[in-house]
Amino acid sequence: ISLGYIGLYEVASVFYGGEWEANPAAKDFTVDIIRQMKQLCEDWSDAYDYHFSVYSTPSESLTDRFCRLDKAKFGEVENITDKDYYTNSFHYDVRKNPTPFEKLDFEKIYPEAGASGGFIHYCEYPVLQQNPKALEAVWDYAYDRVGYLGTNTPIDHCYECHFEGDFEPTERGFKCPNCGNTDPKTVDVVKRTCGYLGNPQARPMVHGRHQEIAARVKHMNGSTIYNPGQA
């Protein structure tokens, strides 16, 4: 049985502002929250004789719902309800671009502190077909530090113009940046919805999740188009 949570970034932003990542007091505050949730789970495990765990839930739709409910109650709050989504679990603010190494160093303490009932770290990359060593460097670094790592690279495909790379977010979904194609029958769009990969053009996401994916920035510089000459 799990206790799920999302939005550590937003909680700390309430007390320390939206740029709190380098503030040790703010970081300790967020780790304390995880530790307290872990303690609750241990207390419940003792009391009920079932195993309880702290679950960094994928929040596929809660990212939208919780933010919407808070916006109705508290209005538009900068860095919190103004984004239309809440940040997944303990993840680094998706709008910022630490290096993959900085991101992993920042996030690794949360599963250690107790959020170990299900979680993922991931980094966003440009096309790295020509530079697999860059991916290997991150994987080697991650191996001794985190329990689960996702690698997000552009793999969208347009069957009209044969573009391959990252599709562009639009109001309602994603479009081919080369020819504007949005037809789910002739595009293949794959994004990491949360822990798993989804096809948002075939199965649209809730508004908040779409906004969150559209807000993500890469953690490494480079092209987001395969074979730029051919597209």
Ligand SMILES: [Zn+2]
């Ligand atoms: Zn196209």
